[in-house]
Amino acid sequence: xxxxxxxxxxxxxxxxxxxGVIGVLTxxxxxxxxxxxxxxxxxxxxxxxxFSRLYGLHxxxxxxxxxxxxxxxAAVGLGxxxxxxxxxxxxxxxxxxxxxx
Amino acid sequence: xxxxxxTFFFYFLALVTVISGVLVITRRNPVHSALALILALLGxxxxxxxxxxxxxAGVQIILYAGGIMVLFLFxxxxxxxxxxxxxxxxxxxxxxxxxxxxxxxxLFTGVYVKGRDLFAGREIALPEQSNTxxxxxxxxxxxxxxFEIASLLLLVAIIGAVVMAKKRI
Amino acid sequence: MIEYITSYLKSDTTPGQAxxxxxxxxxxxxxxxxxxxxxxxxxxxxxxILAHMQVRLGPMRVGPHGLLQPIADAIKLLIKEDxxxxxxxxxxxxxxxxxxxxxxxxxxxxxxxGPTHAVxxxxxxxxxxxxxxxxxxxxxxxxGWASNSHYPLMGALRSSAQMVSYEIAMGLAVISAVLMxxxxxxxxxxxxxxxIVQAQEAQSTWFIFKFFPLGLIAFFVFAVAMVAETxxxxxxxxxxxxxxxxxxxxxxxxxxxxxxFLAEYSAMIAVSSIAVTLWLGGWLRPFPHWLSGExxxxxxxxxxxxxxxxxAGLTFYSVARMPKHPYFRAQTMGLAGFGAxxxxxxxxxxxxxxxxxxxxxxxxxAKVAGFMYxxxxxxxxxxxxxxxxxxxxxxxxxxxxGLGVLIVxxxxxxxL
Numbered sequence: 107x108x109x110x111x112x113x114x115x116x117x118x119x120x121x122x123x124x125x126g127v128i129g130v131l132t133x134x135x136x137x138x139x140x141x142x143x144x145x146x147x148x149x150x151x152x153x154x155x156x157f158s159r160l161y162g163l164h165x166x167x168x169x170x171x172x173x174x175x176x177x178x179x180a181a182v183g184l185g186x187x188x189x190x191x192x193x194x195x196x197x198x199x200x201x202x203x204x205x206x207x
Numbered sequence: 208x209x210x211x212x213x214t215f216f217f218y219f220l221a222l223v224t225v226i227s228g229v230l231v232i233t234r235r236n237p238v239h240s241a242l243a244l245i246l247a248l249l250g251x252x253x254x255x256x257x258x259x260x261x262x263x264a265g266v267q268i269i270l271y272a273g274g275i276m277v278l279f280l281f282x283x284x285x286x287x288x289x290x291x292x293x294x295x296x297x298x299x300x301x302x303x304x305x306x307x308x309x310x311x312x313x314l315f316t317g318v319y320v321k322g323r324d325l326f327a328g329r330e331i332a333l334p335e336q337s338n339t340x341x342x343x344x345x346x347x348x349x350x351x352x353x354f355e356i357a358s359l360l361l362l363v364a365i366i367g368a369v370v371m372a373k374k375r376i
Numbered sequence: 377m378i379e380y381i382t383s384y385l386k387s388d389t390t391p392g393q394a395x396x397x398x399x400x401x402x403x404x405x406x407x408x409x410x411x412x413x414x415x416x417x418x419x420x421x422x423x424x425i426l427a428h429m430q431v432r433l434g435p436m437r438v439g440p441h442g443l444l445q446p447i448a449d450a451i452k453l454l455i456k457e458d459x460x461x462x463x464x465x466x467x468x469x470x471x472x473x474x475x476x477x478x479x480x481x482x483x484x485x486x487x488x489x490g491p492t493h494a495v496x497x498x499x500x501x502x503x504x505x506x507x508x509x510x511x512x513x514x515x516x517x518x519x520g521w522a523s524n525s526h527y528p529l530m531g532a533l534r535s536s537a538q539m540v541s542y543e544i545a546m547g548l549a550v551i552s553a554v555l556m557x558x559x560x561x562x563x564x565x566x567x568x569x570x571x572i573v574q575a576q577e578a579q580s581t582w583f584i585f586k587f588f589p590l591g592l593i594a595f596f597v598f599a600v601a602m603v604a605e606t607x608x609x610x611x612x613x614x615x616x617x618x619x620x621x622x623x624x625x626x627x628x629x630x631x632x633x634x635x636x637f638l639a640e641y642s643a644m645i646a647v648s649s650i651a652v653t654l655w656l657g658g659w660l661r662p663f664p665h666w667l668s669g670e671x672x673x674x675x676x677x678x679x680x681x682x683x684x685x686x687x688a689g690l691t692f693y694s695v696a697r698m699p700k701h702p703y704f705r706a707q708t709m710g711l712a713g714f715g716a717x718x719x720x721x722x723x724x725x726x727x728x729x730x731x732x733x734x735x736x737x738x739x740x741x742a743k744v745a746g747f748m749y750x751x752x753x754x755x756x757x758x759x760x761x762x763x764x765x766x767x768x769x770x771x772x773x774x775x776x777x778g779l780g781v782l783i784v785x786x787x788x789x790x791x792l
Binding site for chain 2 (some may be wrong): 107109110111112113114115116117118120121122123124125126127128129131132133134135137138141142144145148152155156157158159163164166167169171173174175176177178179180181182184185186187189191192195196197198199200
């Protein structure tokens with residue numbers, strides 16, 4: 107069989123990225139949109155770590171920082187979600203239209 | 208240590224990750240989506256191990272699968288209402304969304320096909336025995352400033368999340 | 377074939393390092409069997425020791441002195457009806473005990489029973505252990521959620537909040553121990569479990585005694601955090617029977633409940649193994665450097681056989697005290713047979729070939745057994761913490777102490 111090269115990992119990362127983008131663009135449930143954003147961040151991480159195999163450990167350190175940022179962003183995003191849910195009692199993104207004219 | 212059965216493990220882990228990704232975006236019940244995301248994260252940790260990055264794999268399991276996903280499950284339990292699971296799951300413009308994402312995928316494929324020979328066979332043999340030590344040297348040496356800023360960012364995120372979710376400020 | 381087996385016994389790496397699937401599989405089977413025996417023994421020991429602490433006798437009827445009680449419990453659990461609540465989510469309900477059991481057993485991949493007696497020696501062993509035990513919180517949350525009932529949900533939320541809080545204190549204590557490994561003569565620390573024990577050997581102190589009393593305080597923080605992490609008394613509010621009607625596993629019956637039970641005891645043994653590896657010197661015998669030499673090695677290698685012979689002696693003593701009534705004949709003969717089995721194992725452990733190989737495993741198991749006794753002792757002695765007191769202890773007391781120990785260890789390590 108073909109030996110596993112960096113390209114294989116990049117293809118997996120691209121697939122995860124596309125799946126995450128589909129999730130963000132098409133789902134109505136806010137929580138699932140946030141989870142799709144986590145999928146996108148994971149795809150980027152896989153890309154970084156795959157390239158760090160070629161170019162040194164800097165990619166892995168960047169990946170660690172991305173994971174840290176994802177944690178912070180998930181916490182704040184879910185806090186906003188809870189605040190909004192307390193007011194409007196829905197998790198549907200289509201109903202987040204208070205500022206719509 | 209000699210790598211063993213790399214091809215089989217790569218395809219197995221990649222399949223687990225991608226199929227779990229598909230399950231994340233298509234399940235009706237958000238708890239099932241969260242479980243599929245946990246599986247995707249664990250599969251990804253396995254892929255990191257295959258890329259000779261054991262420290263990042265450990266951090267992924269502890270932080271992502273053991274921390275962030277617990278947070279997601281808590282919030283899902285708090286905001287999950289039966290009405291949301293019975294109504295329409297995909298929004299009206301789903302065709303356009305999928306098409307746009309597929310065009311993006313086509314862009315990626317084009318880049319990879321054209322640039323296939325750009326990074327062939329130059330893989331550094333990263334010794335996995337001292338991976339943690341080398342990361343520590345870099346993290347506390349070159350990237351010390353970013354490390355401190357990241358801790359400040361986490362502090363701000365904690366304060367922000369607590370303020371956001373309080374009943375009365 | 378024989379050469380293959382004996383050539384492996386002379387190997388100097390773990391099966392994981394050598395990439396040897398067959399031996400890794402055999403080790404995993406042995407660990408699984410050993411854990412099952414340990415959980416059964418723990419069940420019996422807990423009921424007997426707790427009873428004796430409360431000045432009563434405990435199970436005495438089922439076998440001689442209740443020795444067959446765990447087996448009777450297992451049979452009862454297996455033949456019970458498997459109830460699933462009607463409104464529950466079947467998939468989540470089914471996978472929750474699976475996740476808890478899987479994570480409790482996966483920790484044992486990195487636990488070292490000897491210098492080469494681990495399934496594998498990952499060089500991020502400590503990180504792996506912390507991560508996998510933090511995955512068990514997911515199983516608890518899922519169990520409470522899928523039961524679709526108030527008590528399990530509250531129990532699951534409380535239990536997961538408690539486990540997450542004490543994970544942080546546990547992590548800080550572990551980091552202090554890992555920091556102590558870097559005070560090696562060679563100058564670099566290590567995250568691998570076997571490396572930590574070898575660092576203790578190289579520095580010729582157990583880390584609990586290092587920079588006295590710093591190691592002791594770090595060990596104390598970890599000991600308290602590990603009891604809270606496994607939801608055991610005095611931190612067992614989420615699952616105590618008088619508080620929340622058994623908390624997150626209320627709606628589970630029969631085999632699924634026994635999976636939770638198995639996972640709880642395995643998690644107890646797992647965190648005790650980690651505490652033993654990190655602070656108490658793993659498989660090292662007491663005083664390896666102070667009392668060294670041929671004769672002391674011989675004396676200490678007689679300990680395994682002597683322990684089993686002492687247990688056999690105790691058994692024969694209780695055989696002599698059995699009532700001399702014909703109804704008790706079967707029990708007396710059973711107890712005498714058990715005593716003979718223990719004595720036989722003790723005699724086998726005196727043989728020189730077996731003696732050398734069993735040393736490491738014996739000292740490791742003895743230290744973990746000490747921890748198990750401590751767990752049962754805590755359950756019999758301490759009153760239960762209320763939930764807000766529990767969270768206060770985790771965040772306001774253990775976390776600052778852990779941070780302080782870490783900073784002082786670092787300062788002392790550089791200064792000395």
